[in-house]
Amino acid sequence: MSHTILVCDDAIFMRTMIGDILTGAGYEVVGEAETGVQAVDQYSRLKPDLVTMDIVMPEMGGIDAVREIRRLDPDAKILMCSAMGQQALVVEAIQAGAKDFVVKPFQPSRVLEAVQRVLG
Amino acid sequence: MDHARYSDLFLTEGREHLVTCAHLLLELEQAPRELEPVHGLFRAMHTLKGMAATMGYSQVTDLSHQMETVLDAVRRGERRVNRPLIDVLLETVDALTAGIERAVAGQDAELDFRDLLARLNKRPRTRKRTSSDATIPETKPSPAGMWVEVVIDPAAPMRGGRAAVLLREAEALGAVSGVTPPASELERESFTGQFGFHLASDAAPAAIATRLRTVGDVLDITCVPRAAGSRTPGPSERDAAKRSTPTVRVDRRRLDALMNQIGELVVTKNRLASLAAGGGGELSAAIDRMARLVSEMQAEVMLARLTPVAEVVDRFPRMVRDLSRVVGKEVSLNVEGRHIEVDRSILEQIGEPLLHLLRNALDHGIESVETRVKAGKPRAGRLSLLAARERNSVAFEVRDDGAGIDRAAILEKARREGSVPDSVTSLTDEQLLEVLARPGFSTAERVTSVSGRGVGVDVVLTRIRALGGSVEIRSEVGHGTSVTLRLPLTVVLLRALLARVGEERYVIPVTHVAETVLLDSRSATTLDGRQALTLRDQVIPTVRLRDLAGCATEPTPARQPCVVFEVGARRTALVVDALLGQEEIVVEPFEPPSGTPAVFSGATILSDGVPSLILDAAAVV
Numbered sequence A: 001m002s003h004t005i006l007v008c009d010d011a012i013f014m015r016t017m018i019g020d021i022l023t024g025a026g027y028e029v030v031g032e033a034e035t036g037v038q039a040v041d042q043y044s045r046l047k048p049d050l051v052t053m054d055i056v057m058p059e060m061g062g063i064d065a066v067r068e069i070r071r072l073d074p075d076a077k078i079l080m081c082s083a084m085g086q087q088a089l090v091v092e093a094i095q096a097g098a099k100d101f102v103v104k105p106f107q108p109s110r111v112l113e114a115v116q117r118v119l120g
Numbered sequence B: 001m002d003h004a005r006y007s008d009l010f011l012t013e014g015r016e017h018l019v020t021c022a023h024l025l026l027e028l029e030q031a032p033r034e035l036e037p038v039h040g041l042f043r044a045m046h047t048l049k050g051m052a053a054t055m056g057y058s059q060v061t062d063l064s065h066q067m068e069t070v071l072d073a074v075r076r077g078e079r080r081v082n083r084p085l086i087d088v089l090l091e092t093v094d095a096l097t098a099g100i101e102r103a104v105a106g107q108d109a110e111l112d113f114r115d116l117l118a119r120l121n122k123r124p125r126t127r128k129r130t131s132s133d134a135t136i137p138e139t140k141p142s143p144a145g146m147w148v149e150v151v152i153d154p155a156a157p158m159r160g161g162r163a164a165v166l167l168r169e170a171e172a173l174g175a176v177s178g179v180t181p182p183a184s185e186l187e188r189e190s191f192t193g194q195f196g197f198h199l200a201s202d203a204a205p206a207a208i209a210t211r212l213r214t215v216g217d218v219l220d221i222t223c224v225p226r227a228a229g230s231r232t233p234g235p236s237e238r239d240a241a242k243r244s245t246p247t248v249r250v251d252r253r254r255l256d257a258l259m260n261q262i263g264e265l266v267v268t269k270n271r272l273a274s275l276a277a278g279g280g281g282e283l284s285a286a287i288d289r290m291a292r293l294v295s296e297m298q299a300e301v302m303l304a305r306l307t308p309v310a311e312v313v314d315r316f317p318r319m320v321r322d323l324s325r326v327v328g329k330e331v332s333l334n335v336e337g338r339h340i341e342v343d344r345s346i347l348e349q350i351g352e353p354l355l356h357l358l359r360n361a362l363d364h365g366i367e368s369v370e371t372r373v374k375a376g377k378p379r380a381g382r383l384s385l386l387a388a389r390e391r392n393s394v395a396f397e398v399r400d401d402g403a404g405i406d407r408a409a410i411l412e413k414a415r416r417e418g419s420v421p422d423s424v425t426s427l428t429d430e431q432l433l434e435v436l437a438r439p440g441f442s443t444a445e446r447v448t449s450v451s452g453r454g455v456g457v458d459v460v461l462t463r464i465r466a467l468g469g470s471v472e473i474r475s476e477v478g479h480g481t482s483v484t485l486r487l488p489l490t491v492v493l494l495r496a497l498l499a500r501v502g503e504e505r506y507v508i509p510v511t512h513v514a515e516t517v518l519l520d521s522r523s524a525t526t527l528d529g530r531q532a533l534t535l536r537d538q539v540i541p542t543v544r545l546r547d548l549a550g551c552a553t554e555p556t557p558a559r560q561p562c563v564v565f566e567v568g569a570r571r572t573a574l575v576v577d578a579l580l581g582q583e584e585i586v587v588e589p590f591e592p593p594s595g596t597p598a599v600f601s602g603a604t605i606l607s608d609g610v611p612s613l614i615l616d617a618a619a620v621v
Helices: A012-024 A036-046 A062-072 A087-096 A108-119 B003-030 B036-055 B058-075 B083-110 B114-121 B159-171 B205-213 B252-276 B281-305 B316-326 B344-365 B369-374 B407-417 B429-436 B457-466
Strands: A004-008 A028-033 A050-054 A078-083 A100-104 B145-152 B175-180 B194-200 B218-226 B306-308 B331-336 B341-343 B381-389 B393-400 B470-476 B480-488 B493-501 B504-509 B513-519 B524-527 B530-535 B538-544 B560-567 B570-575 B578-586 B600-605 B611-615
Touching: A004 A012, A004 A036, A012 A028, A012 A050, A012 A108, A012 B003, A012 B036, A028 A036, A036 A050, A036 A062, A050 A062, A050 A108, A062 A078, A062 A087, A078 A087, A078 A108, A078 B036, A087 A100, A087 B159, A100 A108, A100 B036, A100 B159, B003 B036, B003 B083, B003 B316, B036 B058, B036 B083, B058 B083, B058 B114, B083 B114, B145 B159, B145 B205, B159 B175, B159 B194, B159 B205, B205 B218, B252 B281, B252 B344, B252 B578, B281 B306, B306 B344, B316 B331, B316 B344, B341 B344, B344 B381, B344 B393, B344 B457, B344 B480, B407 B429, B429 B457, B429 B470, B457 B470, B457 B480, B457 B600, B493 B560, B493 B611, B504 B578, B513 B530, B513 B570, B524 B538, B560 B578, B578 B600
Parallel strands: A004 A028, A004 A050, A050 A078, A078 A100, B331 B381, B504 B611, B538 B570
Antiparallel strands: B145 B194, B145 B218, B175 B194, B306 B341, B381 B393, B393 B480, B470 B480, B493 B504, B493 B578, B513 B560, B524 B530, B530 B538, B560 B570, B600 B611
């Protein structure tokens, strides 16, 4: 049975791309979220094996969403997606409980590596 | 990576984000100390940068990155918002708007943003690292354990981030202390990727090393048994949450297609209903039910197609700002009713006419600062764009408090051109409109870069009339001008009255219809020698459709139905032979054959398959 993944990013463009990379590798994308609020909501409903989380989103950013999700589920596995140049945010996200991060522009192989690492 | 697949998405979202940015920048200019717009700008730029980087558009990525950096500095209080900053940021948004189109066309490498990049960079930022910034923690001194040396790939992006992940991993294994170089250094660009720390743990160093090596971009880990370092708390809070309603994005072409199909369905339904009329029984009942369902469906699609006029008018404040600089005047634009929703078909057509009107007002309407001050007016001219829903139409008014239209000058020119007889001594508002609407008519001696040559009112009038709408002008010398465009709520499917004159049937859209009345011996009267009708306390001039359509005159029956038109404040009653009820009609593209009276603006096919002309109320009133 394949692992389930929740993809969170405010750009359809990014969600589509990440989704394609994941499904291409046999993962099942069970949900998408555009904002931190939606991410937390979807997480509690879908309980995915892993979450990909954009750092910057409207209505609760990725970092707050990480905190909220970890409050719901301390074992939540979250992979941050960040554009270049926002290292401070990435560090904050890691400290909030995200397990790892990937940097845009993505190389599919690196995304998949990170997913595998986080899933453990 | 297959770019072609994602280009459409990239462009759609990129354009949206840039429009948002322009809007927020104008907001910020008015309220320079507000943080909300800055956050919004930052997010939009960040997203755009990420998408551009993914597509491999490095020039676009660099420029967005630079703007994001500037916004970040503003966010943290390291840079102030002022006019020059807004200017350069607006220019950057413009450059990016054009840039993304070129990038998608494969020309990213040819984009040259060096000038803008330099200007964005101009103010050297003093990087103040406060304790509210996120830092990698340093822990208290502790006893036994090991010293861990880490080598992160020096070419990896965000080495500091990797360090954070690694330290987090380590913290799960034991207490971490003595991070060297210190945490604050790890996040600098200058961090090469090599650092060390103490880990208090009973586990075997080799096991720890193996475990930590799995962290991404880590080239090497060395663990050596050793001893003991203090904690500064980290992170800051982020944005507050707002409420939202669930929505779906739909390609607008789908809505257009849906609308067309519904239009066809409605016409067919009408046809079916008229065929089954009098048939009675189950067939009628079924058709009635279907008719109701189709109407409901139509209503839903119309609602789905409704779009706030903000989509079109939101770009005007920016345009007015820029143009007013070009013409050297001070002008403020006040927009009201931007939340009003109209059908897409209207929205698509209204932008250009409004633009014409705004430009005219800017160029010819509002006076120079000098002139205004001399006349005792406030320095800055006031331009207003007001959108409002009326009964069956939507009205857009462009108003200025400028010099007003010089009717005397216009009248003189019109007399010289022979378009107005000498007997006319002054122009009413309607006559003024007609004269101004003659193609090529313009009293401006110089052709300006803003408004162009006399192109304006006639183009606007033609376009609006073609949509079944109307134009109204009011102007007072010295005080200002107001132009109101009225449009039906949708131009695809219209509710209309069916009227008969002789053997022919004509279609009258309800857009400008106030009511229907009866003209008989009691209500008939005259007004200035013309036929008229008394309606409650008003006297309204009448016009015969028979005459307008060029039909032969016939003896007038004692009682005739009339349709009362209302365009703005003016009313006229149209006398017909009979009113045959209401229909929903699909407006067909119309090439009027020569000789067609000007009062007809379109054509349609009625439910029994017979074509019919659509009457233009504005041309009658």
